[in-house]
Amino acid sequence: MSPHAGIELQGVSKSYGARAALQPLDLRVAPGEVVALVGPNGAGKSTTLRILAGAIHATAGSAWVAGHDVALEPLTARRQLGYLPQKLGVPLPTVVRDLAALVASARGLSAPAAVSALVTAGLGDRLDATLGEMSGGQRQRVMLALATLGAAGALLLDEPSISLDTEGAEEVREAIRAARRAGAAVLFASHHLSDVARLADRIAVMVEGRIVACGSVEELARVAGVAWDRRSPEAPIERIYRILVQGRPELHRVTA
């Protein structure tokens, strides 16, 4: 495996004046691995993803996507990266077909390839609608389909299941599984703990800008002192989360 393959953060921090939004943070997501970021609002999940996507600059440390430093080789890194931000990130009057053509051009694909991805996602009848004319769920599905288009190295998703119905949430899960199968490193932030337990190979629990624990559900259960049953692996996730987020000093030594 090449150095810094997948997604890697080394000592990455972010401060706004005197306020530290992200403490020096280390995290690695291998190609073909899915890691979930969980934690309360303001824990630093979106900040972490936004640094990797190049939307904001780290105050210190280095971040890599598919072997490329996001600060030093931003365009090369972004070529390998699919990113679904928490907010829409596109003007509401944008027509879906126009956005698809732009994303296709950015990814070196043909416009029909992008349209085809939207048709596959069941959005064929919404191609000429503006994002403003669509429901929140439809909008999220469009953005997910376009975010995953042609991004082979890494996928960053910030609250991908937000405002989605059951069917839409399953599409998100399938997109994550497909990216994993294709060998992409997937890092996503979510408050849906059942999704997290079902999809993620590892879970990074963030509190106040730092990772307080990181591991599989089984490992986190052990750290939290919660009984874990292999036959129903999702069952104790809420309890594990509460214990880890409420904080125990020794957890702060856990590395990611």
Place this chain on the structure above:
Amino acid sequence: MTRGAMVRFEWAAARRGRVVPFFAAGFALASVGVALAGLSAGGIIAVQGFARTSVSLLQLVLWTVPLLALLLGAAQGAECYELEFLAALPAPRGRVVFGRWAAWTLALAAALVAGFGAAAVVIAIFAGAADVLQYLALIGVAVLLLSAGLSVGLWMGVAARTRTRAIGVAVAVWFVFAIGADLVAIALLAVLPPGGATWNLATLLLVNPVDSARALGLGVFSADVLAGPTGAALRHLLGGWGAILLILSLGGWTIIPLRLAGRRLESVDL
């Protein structure tokens, strides 16, 4: 992502908005109104020709086009901070700024051409087609000013970050361009000895896009004939190369702020 793809994307958004038809209608009404009003003081209801209409419209263009372009550019520039999805695509962020500038310059230039063009038909029918080239030159000057105003507005929007602040700054800058610079010129004329103000005034003309457009317009309308001593003084001041200098000035007011906006957007957090 090519510049062309970004321009096509922004152009699609710009042409769907209500701004373009609204301003096309506004420019058409203003042009016909000016053409009719020019001779009304003499008690005549008639349409004046292209030459006189062009000179009358120039003042309207100098006030409305920069205001419109600065406000629109400022709003578009501030909105760049909301485009996180686009910013994560593999293209320099400056390309988003360029795309917005190019698309809105094209869209508003189309509105200008449609509006003034509609009025041109009325003028041609009732007053004849003489001096139509002057009218076309007026549209050219308006498009150059529009392009510079949008570029400055985008820069201010990107620098200000929020739409409210950006629009406030845009209004202040418009006041400086449209009125403040003239007040400075008047003050210079009052303070400096006769003849000493020449180069200062020439510099003021070149560093203010509205004055550059005004001088360019008066120049192409043979202002020494139509605008009397003011026009003659301008021609004397700028000499044979004046028009080129003024066009270069407006070009500079387009290219430099656009580059500054792109660099600024690249270096800051969204």
